[in-house]
Amino acid sequence: MASAQVHRIAVIPGDGIGHEVVPAALEALEAVAALDGSFRFAFDRFPWGCDHYLETGRMMPPDGLEQLRGYDAILLGAVGHPSVPDHVSLWGLLLPIRRTFEQYVNLRPVKLLRGVTSPLRGRGPDDIDFVVVRENNEGEYSNAGGRLFAGTPHEIVVQESIFTRRGVERIMRFAFELARRHPKRRLTSATKSNGISYTMPFWDEVFREMAARYPDVATDQFHIDALAARFVTHPHHFGVVVGSNLFGDILTDLGAAIAGSIGIAPSANLNPERQYPSMFEPIHGSAPDIAGKGIANPVGQIWSGAMMLEHLGHPRAGRRLLAAIEHALAERGVKTPDLGGSATTREMTQAIVRSLDEVPDP
Structure with a gap:
């Protein structure tokens, strides 16, 4: 043996x-x-x-x-x-x-388990069962910035968001590969390119470039505010969702809430x-x-x-x-x-x- x-x-x-x-x-x-x-x-x-x-x-x-x-x-x-x-x-x-x-890769399933009641009226396990892929190393949580003239009326606080082509491409690639294996074969991108004028248009560009390599995966994108609302009104729509560090973090707390409790939600930080x-x-x-x-x-x-x-x-x-x-x-x-x-x-x-x-x- x-x-x-x-x-x-x-x-x-x-x-x-x-x-x-x-x-x-x-x-x-x-x-x-x-x-x-x-x-x-x-x-x-x-x-x-x-x-x-x-x-x-x-x-x-x-x-x-x-x-x-x-x-x-x-x-x-x-x-x-x-x-x-x-x-x-x-x-x-x-x-x-x-x-x-x-x-x-921060991988977070959003799944309503049998035996758990969602706060969304009339929703069952078949309605809430998707995965959020959160970029986990850069984006809005980049440790770049500083404070000048602290404690004075002239205080300046700067927090930089850093998105690299390498970082965005690799998280998109992972998300597309996961969506290809998911029963719904759908990937949704979280963006805010109508208000964030550099990083989010870049994110959208890479998403479109990557989508061309995966014609078998259905794609859509939503601005983060509309996407949060859609988690509540149409959770059954989603298969795999990909988002930046901040957007993925916020969305998955909401996902845990609609799945019954933040106490049941798992995650994997993957290399x-x-x-x-x-x-x-x-x-x-x-x-x-x-x-x-x-x-x-x-x-x-x-x-x-x-x-x-x-x-x-x-x-x-x-x-x-x-x-x-x-x-x-x-x-x-x-x-x-x-x-x-x-x-x-x-x-x-x-x-x-x-x-x-x-x-x-x-």
């Missing part, structure tokens, strides 16, 4: 509810690995985050990125705490990982070329208001683990874990408070793990 493949995973619980939902994901991942039998995990935990910053003045050690470089993947919980300014915590941990490891480790995290924050209460929804973290399984070459195991999530929600009726239930983080996790034995092997 062949020995099981071992995947080395760097685990960073981070802050707040990350310390509650990450252990839930590890339990679910180990359970699905045991059922599959062809692989197993070696988890190494890193105590980095805002507590580490308050103790050392850094979100992670100076050689933190080098420590992570050799892993097969990174599983991240959440980053942020009121004791540390947001721009310090994000630029000290999350964003350096994304950029140093060229995780230029498609696999030169560096990719990172998997729920899109929710550290939720300091409920941290320590044991009521955080672990679904977003566990679903992110399912996406990690697919990336590591185990799509069947990933599909089984997602099916177990839906089974726990729909057949078992177990839900945390954000979904209108009363289950604890532990109870939700146990329901998902037990459901692994009750769903068919995909």
